[in-house]
Amino acid sequence: MTLTSLHGCPAPAKLNLFLHVIGRRADGYHMLQSVFQLIDHGDTLDFDLREDERIVRLNEVPGVPEEQDLIVRALRTLQAEFERRFNRLPPGIDVRIEKRLPMGGGLGGGSSDAATALMAANYLWQAGLTTAELMAIGLPLGADIPFFLFGETAFAQGVGDDLQAVSGPDCWYVVIEPGVPVPTAAIFTAPDLTRNTKPVTVADFLGHKPESKDSGGFGKNDLQDVATRLFPPVAEAVEWLGNHGAARMTGSGACVFSAFSTEQEAEQVLMQVPAKWIAWKARSLTKHPMKSLLQINEL
């Protein structure tokens, strides 16, 4: 039996437990080291095969025109790859997005949506691309897309595309949305960005002591100083959450998180978050939920 729709597909957020900038390439892109952690809070997507060959987004996403949406672009790229391989276009897809993740939040929302769309379409079209092949399609669209397709806690290097599975802490996070979108380019072009952090190894990360009273307990986010200087609401959120645990920014911001061993501890802090901010708690995930849903086991 062939399926014609997949509804309620999860597109989880990620947190960067640390993020080091260790250099800059000749093309201006920055060489990073980071640990990416999936969490159980995110967007939800519905996919329905169409009678024609169009890729259509059914709902509005504020600030993101349909043609620029990473989901639409990812599906069109995969559709073209399908045509190249099988000499026919697969059916089009209607996509509906329930957006919960803030834009420019450092949670990887757009990239996660695109990764979920690639997994769903590969399944609905029975295209048979491997995860590595989907990662190659996703990378030019967004540096975080390969991680979401990889689908496990990962030590990332390069521009985030060189990934190695690691075990992350099993814990609860409180995440604050400071209410400003942070454009990634503004952070990377700042003259005062630290670009020379000494490279670390996976063993350094795995050997660190979690009790060292820091979110994730290892390293730092090199983008945080610039982001807090340029976007004062981010600084305010770091300061407030820092009074309740070790607080750190994720990605290029704006969101700020702190780790707790139990849900109760996270709940206690969440209850006290000032009403001007959206905040929530989420648990670490060891595996992308789409992998279990679609029974993808190959990596």
Ligand SMILES: C[C@@](CO)(OP(=O)(O)O)[C@H](O)COP(=O)(O)OP(=O)(O)OC[C@H]1O[C@@H](n2ccc(N)nc2=O)[C@H](O)[C@@H]1O
């Ligand atoms: C730094 C991370 C960590 O997860 O931040 P978040 O997006 O999650 O916040 C990502 O790798 C972000 O990757 P991605 O989301 O693809 O970045 P883009 O918006 O395409 O990048 C915008 C601009 O930032 C700069 N840029 C981006 C990534 C990188 N490794 N070096 C850079 O110098 C480039 O000038 C690029 O044109």
Ligand SMILES: Nc1ncnc2c1ncn2[C@@H]1O[C@H](COP(=O)(O)OP(=O)(O)O)[C@@H](O)[C@H]1O
């Ligand atoms: N489906 C999508 N959801 C969110 N943002 C998208 C999407 N498609 C394209 N974008 C663009 O990607 C930018 C970065 O958004 P997002 O990935 O959510 O943040 P971040 O990379 O900071 O985690 C947005 O400002 C938006 O212009």
